[in-house]
Amino acid sequence: MQKFLIGKEALTADKVVIHGQDAKHICKVLRLKPKDAVSMTDGHGTDFTGCIEKISPDLVEISIVSEKKSLTESPLDLTLCTAMLKHNKMDEIIKQITQLGVTRWIPFYCKRSIPLSDKKKEGKQIERWQTIARESLKQCRRSCLVEIMPAMDFEQVLAFSKECSHKIAFWEASDRPLAPPDTQGSHSAVVLIGPEGGFEEEEIRLAVESGFVSYSLGPRILRAETAAVCACGLVQYLLGDMGGC
Template sequence: MMQKFIIPDIDSIPCRTNIQGQDAKHIFKVLRLNPGDPIEVTNGAGKDYTALISSVSPGNIKVDIIDEHDSSTESALHITLCSGMLKDKKMDLVIKHVTQLGIYQWIPFFCERSIPTPDAKRIKNRHQRWETIAVESLKQCRRSRLPQIFKPLSFENLLDHAEAYDLKIAFWEKATQRLDTLTRNSSPLNVIILIGPEGGLSETEIETAQKKGFLSYSLGPRILRAETAAISSCTLIQHILGDI
C-alpha cells in the first residue's frame, strides 16, 4: 500500500498540479513511478484524491488529479492532546506517534515542573520542526488531516482553551479512578487529554484543572515516562471511545 502525498489548496477536480522537493525525489528515485501510474493524494484537511502521473523528473512530478473521495482513515473522535513541555527529542517523539494515532490537535504547555522556557526564536524553530514531523507521519500512516499544532501555552491559558470540550481528562500518577469507568458515546466527542511533564502535574495544578471540569484518571500502577504516558493515553482513549 503506497504512502499518500500532500498537495494543499486543491480547488477543483479535475486539475493538473505539481509535486516537488523531497516527495518528487522519492517518487522518481525510490518508488520509480512512471507516467500513467496512479498515486494517492490528500489536501491535509480531510479530503483524499486519486491522481495519475503525467510526467516525471528528479525535482518535479506533474500529476492529474482525477477523483475526490472522503477519507477512510480519519476518526470521528476528535482528540486534543496537551503535553507538558519536555526536552526537544522527547517532544519530537510524541508528535510523531500521536499523529499516527489520529489526534486532531496537539497543544504543548508550560507548567510548574516544565523545563526552563526557551526564547521566542527557539520556540518558533521547534514549532516548525513539529509541523514537519507531523507531515512526515501523516504521509507514512495514510491519514488525510494534519493535526493542528499550537505554539506552547501557559497552563492558565490552556485551561481557558479547554472550556468547550465534551470530555476533559487529566492523567495523573496519584489518581485512583480507572479508565474502565469510561463508556463509548454513540455520537462523536471532542476530548481533551492533559499529560504533565517530567515530574508530572503538581497537586495544585490538578486541583485547578478539576475546578475547570477535568476528570482525573490513572494510567495504571506503574510510573510512566511523560512521553510514554502521552502516547499511551491517546491509544487508550481511541480504543475506548474511538476506532482502534
C-alpha cells in the same frame, strides 16, 4: 501505496503538480513512471488518486482520477496537551500521536516543565514539529494534519478546554481507572499529560475546578512521552475509532 501531501498551490481542477523532495522521491526512490497511480491528500480530509503524466526529479505532473472524503480519520476531535519536555522527546510524541489520529497538539508550560519558556526558540520549534507531523502523516496514510498549536501556559490550556465534552487529566497520584463515559455527549475530548516530575497537586485541583477528571494509567510510573502515547490510544479506544464502545 505511499500517500503524498499536496498543498492548495499544487492543486488545480484536474491536475496536481509536485515539486521538490517529493518529486525527487517519486522519481528516484519509488521509480514511478508515466501512467503509474499515486495516492494523495490535501491534509484537510480529502484524498485523491492520480495518474502520472510527466515525471522528472524536479517536477511530477499528475492527472486526478478520483476524489473522496477520507476514511482514515477518527470521528473524535481529540486534543492532546503535553507539558514541555526536552525537545527530542516532543519530536517522538508528535510522530506517534499522528498515527493515533489526534486532531491537535498543545505543548504547555507548568511548574515542573523542563525546559522553561523561551519565546525566541518557539517559532523554530513549531516549524520543526509541523514538519515532523507532515512526514508522519505520509507514513501512516492519514488525511488530516495534526494541528500544532503555539505553546501555552497551564491556565491557557484550561481555558482552551472549556467547551470540550470530555476532559481527562492523567496523574500518577490518581487511583481512578479510566472507564467508558456514562454519556457520549458531543464528540470532543482533551487529554492532559504532565512533565517528567508530574503535576503538582495545586495544578490538578485547578484542572478539576475547570471540569477535568483525573485518572490513573496503572500502577507503574510511565515516562511522560510514554504516557502521552498510551493515553491517546486508550481514549481513541473508548471514544474514537480504535475498537471500543
